[in-house]
Amino acid sequence: xxxxxxxxxxxxxxxxxxxxxxxxxxxxxRTGPRRTIATxxxxxxxxxxxxxxxxxxxxxAGGVAEDTDADVRxxxxxxxxxxxxxxxxxxxxxxxxxxxxxxxxxxxxxxASPVLVETGRLETGDGSDHGPVLLVGVVPDGExxxxxxxxxxxxxPGDPHYADGSYDGVPTGDVVLSEPAAxxxxxxxxxxxxxxGAHLEGESTHPPLTVTSVEGEDGDSESDVPVALVHLSExxxxxxSGDDELADTILVWGEPDAAASxxxxxxxxxxxxxxxxxxxxxxxxxxxxxxxxxLALVVGIAICASFVATTAGxxxxxxxTALAVLESVGVxxxxxxxxxxxxxxxxxxxxxxxxxxxxxxxxxVVNVVAxxxxxxxxxxxxxxxxxxxxxxxxxAVPYPLAVASRTSVLxxxxx
Amino acid sequence: MIQRVLRRSSxxxxxxxxxxxxxxxxxxxxxxxxxxxxxxxxxxDRDPTVIALRDVALTCDSGETVGLEGPSGxxxxxILHAIAGLLVPTAGxxxxxxxxxxxxxDHERTRLRRRHVGxxxxxxxxxxxxxxxxNVALPLVQAGVPRSTRRExxxxxxxxxxxxxxxxxxxxxxxxxxxxxxxxxxxxATDPDVIVADEPTGELDxxxxxxxxxxxxxxxxxxxxxxxxxxxxxxxxxxxxxxLRDGSVMxxxx
Numbered sequence: 001x002x003x004x005x006x007x008x009x010x011x012x013x014x015x016x017x018x019x020x021x022x023x024x025x026x027x028x029x030r031t032g033p034r035r036t037i038a039t040x041x042x043x044x045x046x047x048x049x050x051x052x053x054x055x056x057x058x059x060x061a062g063g064v065a066e067d068t069d070a071d072v073r074x075x076x077x078x079x080x081x082x083x084x085x086x087x088x089x090x091x092x093x094x095x096x097x098x099x100x101x102x103x104x105x106x107x108x109x110x111x112a113s114p115v116l117v118e119t120g121r122l123e124t125g126d127g128s129d130h131g132p133v134l135l136v137g138v139v140p141d142g143e144x145x146x147x148x149x150x151x152x153x154x155x156x157p158g159d160p161h162y163a164d165g166s167y168d169g170v171p172t173g174d175v176v177l178s179e180p181a182a183x184x185x186x187x188x189x190x191x192x193x194x195x196x197g198a199h200l201e202g203e204s205t206h207p208p209l210t211v212t213s214v215e216g217e218d219g220d221s222e223s224d225v226p227v228a229l230v231h232l233s234e235x236x237x238x239x240x241s242g243d244d245e246l247a248d249t250i251l252v253w254g255e256p257d258a259a260a261s262x263x264x265x266x267x268x269x270x271x272x273x274x275x276x277x278x279x280x281x282x283x284x285x286x287x288x289x290x291x292x293x294x295l296a297l298v299v300g301i302a303i304c305a306s307f308v309a310t311t312a313g314x315x316x317x318x319x320x321t322a323l324a325v326l327e328s329v330g331v332x333x334x335x336x337x338x339x340x341x342x343x344x345x346x347x348x349x350x351x352x353x354x355x356x357x358x359x360x361x362x363x364x365v366v367n368v369v370a371x372x373x374x375x376x377x378x379x380x381x382x383x384x385x386x387x388x389x390x391x392x393x394x395x396a397v398p399y400p401l402a403v404a405s406r407t408s409v410l411x412x413x414x415x
Numbered sequence: 416m417i418q419r420v421l422r423r424s425s426x427x428x429x430x431x432x433x434x435x436x437x438x439x440x441x442x443x444x445x446x447x448x449x450x451x452x453x454x455x456x457x458x459x460d461r462d463p464t465v466i467a468l469r470d471v472a473l474t475c476d477s478g479e480t481v482g483l484e485g486p487s488g489x490x491x492x493x494i495l496h497a498i499a500g501l502l503v504p505t506a507g508x509x510x511x512x513x514x515x516x517x518x519x520x521d522h523e524r525t526r527l528r529r530r531h532v533g534x535x536x537x538x539x540x541x542x543x544x545x546x547x548x549x550n551v552a553l554p555l556v557q558a559g560v561p562r563s564t565r566r567e568x569x570x571x572x573x574x575x576x577x578x579x580x581x582x583x584x585x586x587x588x589x590x591x592x593x594x595x596x597x598x599x600x601x602x603x604a605t606d607p608d609v610i611v612a613d614e615p616t617g618e619l620d621x622x623x624x625x626x627x628x629x630x631x632x633x634x635x636x637x638x639x640x641x642x643x644x645x646x647x648x649x650x651x652x653x654x655x656x657x658x659l660r661d662g663s664v665m666x667x668x669x
Binding site: 008009011012014015016018019022023024026027030031032321322324325326327328329330331332333335409410413414415 | 499
């Protein structure tokens with residue numbers, strides 16, 4: 001047999017990789033599942049915690065509320081971290097309807113809409129309370145635009161209830177529900193939803209809202225936050241923020257430069273900037289959310305690395321005889337350490353994927369327990385979880401490698 | 416009946432050195448080894464030194480089976496480990512096919528072991544998470560042999576040792592005798608020139624041990640085989656018995 005003479009380096013590493021994976025599979029399923037399960041579980045729980053905390057951070061950043069196809073956003077300069085910590089409402093923009101109208105008149109601007117976000121409750125026909133939803137008020141223009149992750153198409157163009165600031169126009173009663181909101185309210189298109197405690201001018205009760213469409217049924221929705229999109233002035237009336245025409249932000253569609261210029265002219269002291277994609281990048285726009293996310297990241301990496309180092313080190317210690325046998329059949333140190341590293345990384349990656357899944361489940365559980373959307377999911381959480389687990393494993397892997405390199409073949413084969 | 420097809424696959428240009436007699440596969444000359452002194456001065460100060468081998472000289476030709484006998488601690492296993500390159504003796508030379516492996520680096524020694532030495536342990540030392548076939552193919556992985564060739568070679572060897580129906584079984588699903596036969600097949604995977612076996616029947620009953628000895632006899636027809644054992648039946652299959660006591664050779668060929 002002319003072994004070792006014609007063998008290629010690639011074939012050698014391919015063989016060692018196969019050997020690692022086969023051993024890992026058989027150990028997980030047949031010969032030693034408990035040790036493998038311990039490692040996978042440790043990583044999975046850590047990553048699940050990371051995903052849940054990151055979901056909370058993203059929700060803090062207003063993730064879904066920022067999910068829009070607008071080009072420019074105007075927000076209060078002081079908005080953000082500290083008012084949230086103190087429990088005080090964040091600053092809002094005033095005279096938003098008037099100034100949005102001014103912005104809309106500028107060249108290069110297609111549309112501008114104030115956006116008001118309030119957490120509120122809607123009642124179904126049987127009067128039952130299904131928990132809070134995120135009420136988002138906008139001024140649609142008949143074009144297909146997306147605010148808070150929900151298309152505005154289902155709303156009647158304009159904002160007739162505003163009536164040039166008198167708020168005595170006839171409410172349209174339109175509401176567009178995101179799929180999670182429809183699920184939560186158990187509502188479908190054409191259903192009527194009551195607004196508890198809402199009154200029109202003159203103390204008359206606000207007529208019920210009618211669900212004009214449910215969005216996200218095609219499965220494209222990336223968020224599980226229940227969103228109800230309504231006309232701005234109607235939400236301002238529900239929320240009592242109509243006197244000063246308050247809104248959280250103003251979104252502007254059009255040529256970015258023209259839109260930014262028009263926005264800066266209308267609100268010279270506000271923060272004007274391009275709109276993110278409403279995903280994880282929103283974290284960087286909110287100090288508290290960013291701090292929460294970073295804290296989760298650091299803690300996740302530290303704990304995950306500790307778990308991987310400990311469990312993988314124990315596994316290698318238990319596997320010393322096998323390493324000695326590999327040495328006795330001619331596998332050099334590089335090959336043996338490669339097998340240990342690959343086994344450790346593969347196990348951790350399995351834990352990461354399981355952890356990401358558990359994290360998504362955890363976010364749902366947290367939202368159910370909290371009774372509101374305090375955490376949100378995003379598809380990028382999966383590669384994020386895998387990346388974090390990989391980084392933690394790379395930090396941890398020197399320990400099992402050190403344990404492996406200290407294995408004495410003579411001690412092991414002489415036992 | 417185990418098939419007697421364990422002969423060398425072909426005559427090879429396996430002589431790695433040219434100074435020794437052409438037919439001498441293993442040569443130990445003036446080999447002395449002490450434990451407790453190899454870890455540096457501080458370790459030497461702390462640990463008492465144990466002399467495992469004292470000026471041992473030994474040869475084994477191709478086609479010859481040499482038995483090592485002696486009480487526990489007499490140095491039998493240390494000689495096998497020295498031949499396999501698993502340890503480097505404190506003094507003396509260990510030549511495998513004319514190459515003094517004490518002068519090689521760890522990497523070179525590992526490569527020489529992979530190419531030229533097969534090891535059979537008393538306790539089999541099969542990897543528990545691999546099938547019998549994968550265990551046999553293990554030495555071929557590092558040799559860079561393609562997967563299909565590895566499987567084919569391992570299947571043939573398992574068939575040769577009478578385990579064709581056990582290829583996919585894990586070691587935990589095999590008897591002791593079957594495990595040792597798998598271990599012998601693994602030792603033959605790279606078609607080595609030298610086989611060392613440490614108490615190959617030590618864990619087996621008499622009948623199973625006989626089967627394993629029959630295999631070793633067959634294996635040794637065209638290889639150098641060095642067997643360490645307390646067992647008279649095992650030593651009876653050897654061509655020559657070297658008796659050891661306290662690390663020294665008391666008799667050679669007795």
